[in-house]
Amino acid sequence: MESYVKDSNLSSITSQVNSDGSLQLNIAGRLDSNTTGKIWRQAKNEVEKNSPRNLVIDASGINYCDGAGIALLFELQLHQQKAGKEIEIRGLANEFQQLLDQFKAGEFIEAEVEVPGPSNIFEKVGRSTLDILQDFKANISFLGEVMVSLFYAMLHPRSVRWKDFLITSELIGVNAFSIVALVCFLIGLVMAFQSAIPMQQYGAQLFVANLIVIAMFKELGPLMTAWVVNGRSASAFAAELGTMKVNEEIDALTTMGLEPVRFLVVPRVLAALVMIPILTIFGNLFGLIGGLVVMLSLGFSVVTYVNQITSAATYVMLLAGLIKSVVFAFIIGGVGCMEGLRTKTGASAVGDSTTSAVVVGLVMIIFVDGVFGVIYYFLGI
Template sequence: MESTTAPATLTRRDDALALSGRLDARSVAALWHEALAAVTPATPLTIDLSGCTYCDVSGSALVLALEERAGARTTLRGAEPGVARVIDRAREAYARRPPPHPVAPPGLAVAIGEAVVGKVQDLGDRIAILGRTATSAVLTAVNPRSLRWPDTLHQAEEVGSRALPLICMIGFLFGLILAFQSAIPLRQFGADIFVANLVAVSVFRELGPLLSAVILAARSGSAFAAEIGTMKVNEEIDALTTMGLDPIRFLVMPRLIAAITMMPVLIIAMNLSAVAGMATVMMSLGFPWAAISIQVVTWTSPADVLGGLIKGLVFGAVVAGIGCSRGMSTGVGPRAVGEAATAAVVGGIVAIVVLDGIFAVLFYLMGW
């Protein structure tokens, strides 16, 4: 069989599809899609190989693919003995291939077992990240200079100051809504003035830290997961590990400290905005500011504000920890970052509600 360097060419004739030149791996790769597109499915096909000077396994694979696409009787014409022998051997090997084994869907027990194993592994990863975070927190407390303070201040700005407009708007609207909704039933008993008490106590003890934590989870928790998840997908975290840098201390600790320290600021802003919204409604109903302030100061105590701040510190730590852990455990693929951000928001809100219920029981038992 003569071997030349002439590249393979494809020519479509009325009665045949002509392949000429050297049918090797490089030429076949360039001609593959064009050759298959030139064949009409379920139509008799004649392949003219009179101009083919060389054929290897790749060339014979192209010929067999053309025969399979035609799906009807295929005729080879003009092939040299060496070329025809290679194609015949490939056809025999193709005919002797074992049939594909059907993949049976897993049974119910297998599916449940795989799901349980996956959840256990995921829980183990979360516990490992929690332990590494606790260790990094202790090391950071012992040696504060090891913390990246510029990055921490940047995260504090993102979590705190840039969230203040949203916090103030939502707090003002919630105070406005609560005042209007509670003024209607209380007016029936001539107790309009007690709207200030109701709104102040409910916001200081419950709604202030709860709404601030939900906004933190929706705004910053998802951002933490997306940022760290993008680094995980781009293998930047692996690069940090290769350079001997701890990703937990480098990425997680600045975000965790920023969330914890900014939560009291957000809660205080939420409380003041809600009181301002309530006062706006009360003043529109004819009550002076002096009467409103006396009701708020008389019926609330520093313990109410302190309890909300304590809950806020715990909420901030949990939301930041969940967001960072979801980012650190991000998988691969184009949907991984979005799934991590979604899981961070959902997990953060669920954790906030559960912890708020626990705090409610504890405060009740403590008489606080």
């Protein structure tokens, strides 16, 4: 039985130049994964230094040879054949020769030719640009398809899978209620607390209520709700549709003549469009309750707080936030489903889609929020 010995001195290599000008390498001993490395480097050095027209390997002294040893002999064969030179392996034991004979140098040389060479910076930039443009085109195409399908659904309400809509509404809305409420409550609480300290110096603590209501209605209510739902639901959409893609369920739908966008995306986007504004309203409410807790601790009464809020808030302000939340909802539903439907194959594909859905969703929400900020500024809202 062969024992596993970690001693690189168990193998040796010597070289000589024969009278006919050929280089002879005498390899002896045990060629395994532990011993071959040293022999490999020495052999390659000799061959590269001498560039022999004819290389002779005396392998009669090799008493053991595993995959690594065979790879060394094959590498030497390949090297000589690529250079159009000769190689002769002498005295290799029959069982090792059979292993070596399984590999044909021609196949490997051919395979190497197929590997594309390193690309230059211009090619890389060009390919990346092309990829970005193709992605952009695909996104626009998907957006158009979703819009057309939503429009069709409005005209033909019976075409919508209302059961899926209700299930998704529960997932995206009802199940997210507690976390949205908690996050918005804490945001209201922290914001009120942090702003109360500097405002105390000016005796303006009462106006913390104004700050809370304006910030929640116009900005933080829609934004925090969208972030929470994006984290929960865009990833869930991407994972669900991605798994369906990997399991060929999307292909099955397509060949049944059922458009995946109408069948899978429309109910989800519709559910997001309905539930996210509702969640935003609750988020606003819980943000205000968070502010109330701080105001009560500062000695103000509930009536004072409510009066201050009602004097500061306007319906336009509330509506401005809700309009934002509708657009956020479209982004969350659309991006989640799009990334899911674009899932590739492989073990990591669904994970990649999920990550991509959350990240792209977050970035787009912030971007659109900024655009709304500018628009509202010019509209005087």
